[in-house]
Amino acid sequence: MMHCPELELIENFYDAVSSKSLLEHFLQAHDWPDNRYAFAGRQFVLPRLQTWHADAGVRYSYSNNLLHTRPWTEPLLQIRADVEQRLDCRFNSVLVNYYRNGDDFVGWHADDEPELADSPAIASLSFGAARPLLFRHKISGETGGLVLPRGSLLLMKPAFQSHWLHSVPRDGRITGQRINLTFRRVGRPTA
Numbered sequence: 577m578m579h580c581p582e583l584e585l586i587e588n589f590y591d592a593v594s595s596k597s598l599l600e601h602f603l604q605a606h607d608w609p610d611n612r613y614a615f616a617g618r619q620f621v622l623p624r625l626q627t628w629h630a631d632a633g634v635r636y637s638y639s640n641n642l643l644h645t646r647p648w649t650e651p652l653l654q655i656r657a658d659v660e661q662r663l664d665c666r667f668n669s670v671l672v673n674y675y676r677n678g679d680d681f682v683g684w685h686a687d688d689e690p691e692l693a694d695s696p697a698i699a700s701l702s703f704g705a706a707r708p709l710l711f712r713h714k715i716s717g718e719t720g721g722l723v724l725p726r727g728s729l730l731l732m733k734p735a736f737q738s739h740w741l742h743s744v745p746r747d748g749r750i751t752g753q754r755i756n757l758t759f760r761r762v763g764r765p766t767a
């Protein structure tokens with residue numbers, strides 16, 4: 577598969593033991609909402625479960641439309657501290673995704689909302705079943721992908737969101753559960 581210079585994968589950021597206990601935490605103790613949402617007068621079903629956590633005062637149109645902002649939990653704060661130390665970056669929010677099995681997925685998108693424009697580096701952590709992240713160049717259409725193993729930290733560098741779309745495709749052969757955390761830095765609105 578093609579290499580993408582705007583992605584950097586750090587394998588075993590968490591070792592097998594820590595990855596397993598964090599996975600168990602998210603599966604057992606994290607408070608998952610229903611994946612049916614009402615938006616713009618319509619009901620729809622998100623093909624995964626999701627929660628959004630942010631520092632006080634952070635606003636993000638995607639989350640404000642779909643999700644309630646929740647406070648940080650102890651495990652999320654600890655993971656944020658570990659990631660910030662490793663990357664020497666600050667993050668003020670995290671989107672937590674739960675893929676119950678290979679039928680859960682995220683479709684093609686870029687995390688390029690205007691609120692992220694100032695510093696759109698995103699740090700993505702994975703626990704549980706390994707799933708591929710596919711990417712597709714917005715103009716040339718080149719495609720590629722990489723597998724995200726448990727315990728890995730994927731750094732999506734700023735230009736990734738402006739040049740590429742990404743997805744985690746459906747694969748009915750995968751039975752295992754997967755948790756993914758994307759730490760973000762959402763700017764405060766200037767107006």
Ligand SMILES: O=C(O)CCC(=O)C(=O)O
Pocket residue numbers: 671673682687700709724742744756758
């Ligand atoms: O699950 C993943 O690895 C990616 C999730 C994602 O793209 C997102 O939350 O924006």
Ligand SMILES: [Fe+2]
Pocket residue numbers: 685686687742
């Ligand atoms: Fe994304």
